[in-house]
Amino acid sequence: MFQSKEYILKKHGQNGTDRAYYLKQLTEEYKKTDEQEAKQQVLANLANFAYDPINFNMLWDLEVVDLFLEATTSQDPLLQEFGMGGLANICLDPTYPTNTIVNAMTTLMQLITEENYTDILTQDLYQCLQKVKGDQRKQVNTMASLFLLDYYHQI
Structure with missing residues (x-):
């Protein structure tokens, strides 16, 4: 908290x-x-x-x-x-900076494989992405929404 x-x-x-x-x-x-x-x-x-x-x-x-x-x-x-x-x-x-946040999410997406899928896609990451999705910066919001849709199958 x-x-x-x-x-x-x-x-x-x-x-x-x-x-x-x-x-x-x-x-x-x-x-x-x-x-x-x-x-x-x-x-x-x-x-x-x-x-x-x-x-x-x-x-x-x-x-x-x-x-x-x-x-x-x-x-x-x-x-x-x-x-x-x-x-x-x-x-x-x-x-x-906005680009760093977007790049961090992109990097994380690229690191996900079948072997580490459950290790990376944790509940903590999900909660973090939910918060980032509420960001006022459009690029950050869009990237977080895409991440959630692609890997957690929800927006």
């Missing part, structure tokens, strides 16, 4: 966890670890953080989007999934 700065401050107090510091730690852990399961867990966490607009600037500043992109070419199907999930989530950033 999207959280405001006020909500976070109220929940965690003045001395609560510093979100920027925590995201930086996760990013550094992902880059340093050689353990595959740890990489998967960290990237999954970063992808989840990419869903909340309060984290957008921090993730861009930490170049986490590059980690998501890198993961899409990994041999590990879970890293691919979490990388695409992170990209799908951060595409909701309203400052994100």
